[in-house]
Amino acid sequence: MAKNDKPYIGIDLGGTNIQAGVLDGKGKLLATDRLKTKADGGEQAVTRRLVKLVEKVLDEAGLKSGDVAGLGIGAPGAVNHKKGIVLSAINLRWTDYPLGKVLKEALGVPVAVDNDVNVGIWGEYMAGAGKGYDDLMGIFVGTGIGGGLVLDGKLFHGVQLTAGEIGHTTLRGDAPLGQRSLENLASRTNIVDQLKRLIESNHPSILTKLADGDLSKIRSRLLAEAFKENDALTHKVIGQAAHYIGVSIANAVTLLSLPCVVVGGGLTEALGDDWISLIRAVFDEYVFPSELSKCKIHASRLGDDAGIIGAALMAKQRLEVE
Amino acid sequence: MAKNDKPYIGIDLGGTNIQAGVLDGKGKLLATDRLKTKADGGEQAVTRRLVKLVEKVLDEAGLKSGDVAGLGIGAPGAVNHKKGIVLSAINLRWTDYPLGKVLKEALGVPVAVDNDVNVGIWGEYMAGAGKGYDDLMGIFVGTGIGGGLVLDGKLFHGVQLTAGEIGHTTLRGDAPLGQRSLENLASRTNIVDQLKRLIESNHPSILTKLADGDLSKIRSRLLAEAFKENDALTHKVIGQAAHYIGVSIANAVTLLSLPCVVVGGGLTEALGDDWISLIRAVFDEYVFPSELSKCKIHASRLGDDAGIIGAALMAKQRLEVE
Numbered sequence: 001m002a003k004n005d006k007p008y009i010g011i012d013l014g015g016t017n018i019q020a021g022v023l024d025g026k027g028k029l030l031a032t033d034r035l036k037t038k039a040d041g042g043e044q045a046v047t048r049r050l051v052k053l054v055e056k057v058l059d060e061a062g063l064k065s066g067d068v069a070g071l072g073i074g075a076p077g078a079v080n081h082k083k084g085i086v087l088s089a090i091n092l093r094w095t096d097y098p099l100g101k102v103l104k105e106a107l108g109v110p111v112a113v114d115n116d117v118n119v120g121i122w123g124e125y126m127a128g129a130g131k132g133y134d135d136l137m138g139i140f141v142g143t144g145i146g147g148g149l150v151l152d153g154k155l156f157h158g159v160q161l162t163a164g165e166i167g168h169t170t171l172r173g174d175a176p177l178g179q180r181s182l183e184n185l186a187s188r189t190n191i192v193d194q195l196k197r198l199i200e201s202n203h204p205s206i207l208t209k210l211a212d213g214d215l216s217k218i219r220s221r222l223l224a225e226a227f228k229e230n231d232a233l234t235h236k237v238i239g240q241a242a243h244y245i246g247v248s249i250a251n252a253v254t255l256l257s258l259p260c261v262v263v264g265g266g267l268t269e270a271l272g273d274d275w276i277s278l279i280r281a282v283f284d285e286y287v288f289p290s291e292l293s294k295c296k297i298h299a300s301r302l303g304d305d306a307g308i309i310g311a312a313l314m315a316k317q318r319l320e321v322e
Numbered sequence: 323m324a325k326n327d328k329p330y331i332g333i334d335l336g337g338t339n340i341q342a343g344v345l346d347g348k349g350k351l352l353a354t355d356r357l358k359t360k361a362d363g364g365e366q367a368v369t370r371r372l373v374k375l376v377e378k379v380l381d382e383a384g385l386k387s388g389d390v391a392g393l394g395i396g397a398p399g400a401v402n403h404k405k406g407i408v409l410s411a412i413n414l415r416w417t418d419y420p421l422g423k424v425l426k427e428a429l430g431v432p433v434a435v436d437n438d439v440n441v442g443i444w445g446e447y448m449a450g451a452g453k454g455y456d457d458l459m460g461i462f463v464g465t466g467i468g469g470g471l472v473l474d475g476k477l478f479h480g481v482q483l484t485a486g487e488i489g490h491t492t493l494r495g496d497a498p499l500g501q502r503s504l505e506n507l508a509s510r511t512n513i514v515d516q517l518k519r520l521i522e523s524n525h526p527s528i529l530t531k532l533a534d535g536d537l538s539k540i541r542s543r544l545l546a547e548a549f550k551e552n553d554a555l556t557h558k559v560i561g562q563a564a565h566y567i568g569v570s571i572a573n574a575v576t577l578l579s580l581p582c583v584v585v586g587g588g589l590t591e592a593l594g595d596d597w598i599s600l601i602r603a604v605f606d607e608y609v610f611p612s613e614l615s616k617c618k619i620h621a622s623r624l625g626d627d628a629g630i631i632g633a634a635l636m637a638k639q640r641l642e643v644e
Contacts, residue, residue: 078611151473151478157579158457158578159579159581160611160613160614160616161579162576162579162614163577163579164577164579165579165610165611166576166577169573170569170572172495173493173507173569174494185495250491251492254488255487255488256485257480258481288487289400289482292482295481
């Protein structure tokens with residue numbers, strides 16, 4: 001097997017779950033599996049679970065660690081991708097953990113580490129909705145709003161390695177703290193909070209019924225259901241969120257003259273094209289110059305697999321260059 | 323004289339004036355001169371004036387066109403820098419004018435063309451306030467607000483060649499058209515309009531006296547004078563503009579994790595450090611993550627010469643690579 005054809009392992013490390021997969025040289029997933037993170041156990045216990053999951057998924061693919069060319073992993077939080085160090089991961093309560101080195105020693109394969117959002121965007125860029133563009137912004141809407149940039153065919157990290165934090169850009173420049181950033185205005189957390197507040201102050205919504213009266217149950221799928229049933233309150237609040245997302249994408253595209261933006265995350269997967277259309281209409285109104293309305297806004301295509309595919313492809317790209 | 327030591331000509335083509343200079347291999351200006359653009363005469367008449375000014379400035383430097391390695395020019399408006407074509411310059415009323423080709427034929431030297439703001443930022447990056455940084459945003463505050471980006475040591479143009487248009491990013495995402503972009507909120511035009519309106523509705527200001535009662539006379543220098551005399555109304559309106567500029571810089575630095583931003587333009591030159599301090603304070607409050615408050619915000623250093631120095635250095639960089 002030529003080096004370039006060897007499979008790579010990809011891991012998506014989250015605060016709750018770890019997902020892993022083996023990707024062959026043609027970009028096909030040979031096996032995938034998952035395990036609870038159990039972050040409470042601390043760095044070493046989580047690392048042992050990572051190793052266990054890798055061994056399991058290799059076994060499922062009928063491979064040994066010597067058969068793979070390397071491993072890529074996306075970790076939540078701030079990552080020094082050059083050194084393979086997780087600088088700070090709040091979900092995991094990790095600080096300055098040399099994940100790359102530790103995994104390399106445990107598994108005997110070269111390891112590439114990056115931030116989980118960057119890794120997901122790399123997956124969409126190489127094998128998903130962003131394929132074929134030179135530059136790309138990815139924006140993932142969930143409990144928070146994350147983002148990342150591919151510029152000139154490479155992940156762009158910036159001087160503090162934090163590039164892509166579109167969720168923390170300001171869209172209401174004269175509003176108080178907590179009400180001005182994109183994340184404040186358009187995350188799923190904010191959408192649900194607003195809906196709860198409105199419903200509790202007696203605005204009618206089908207969500208009360210869908211959530212069996214327990215509004216804390218509202219997640220992306222329920223929002224999508226209410227949206228598809230044309231619930232007026234849900235349309236209003238989701239429309240506002242789409243407005244701010246459209247404006248923030250217009251800002252990034254105006255600044256960077258981008259050909260493509262990929263929108264992902266749980267809410268996007270649940271709402272689908274209707275959501276993209278809402279964002280697109282606002283984008284077209286706000287972007288400058290008008291030529292930039294040629295920019296494509298795509299929903300992510302790899303869904304839950306973006307992390308493992310992106311991690312494996314990131315490892316392939318980085319490790320083959322070295 | 324080795325090729326790398328040969329001088330380059332730099333031109334800053336504006337709607338009103340043309341400035342030109344000869345820069346030697348060590349980055350020293352051997353001669354500079356200027357001429358009215360007389361844009362009314364049309365493309366060919368302006369080109370003849372460009373050629374005349376180049377011949378004049380070469381003569382002043384004691385050189386002939388054969389002595390220089392090339393010429394760089396910054397043009398106002400949208401430019402295809404790869405083809406040397408001015409796509410659209412409203413001030414000049416030019417559309418799709420092959421300025422690079424025409425100048426090359428007239429002068430017999432290789433020519434590099436780019437947008438005037440990009441060229442000024444390149445000057446600051448190579449020889450001014452942005453020297454020594456890998457990435458950089460430049461923002462120029464004048465009658466409008468222009469900007470440009472240097473990423474990984476190169477001017478970043480983006481797919482529609484329009485990157486850097488920070489003036490057209492939205493900072494008040496729920497305000498009507500005309501009241502939401504940075505340019506709407508913080509250009510000198512907007513500052514003067516607001517001051518006029520406030521003064522005309524009987525808010526006292528020293529500007530009435532400074533402008534001899536004719537508020538249409540207010541320019542950057544008068545604003546700076548009123549600011550330095552602690553005129554309360556001027557401080558209020560300039561403070562608001564600095565607020566929005568600080569927020570917009572925070573947005574760009576949050577998105578791109580930049581190490582440096584250079585702020586220029588007539589207002590910056592007139593107001594100096596006080597203006598940068600106002601912007602800096604807002605920036606520090608809004609940027610995310612907090613590590614990014616290490617980002618330097620510098621006033622431009624080359625002043626009026628940024629365009630000619632940047633154009634000559636851009637030509638040097640592009641033409642020596644070819």
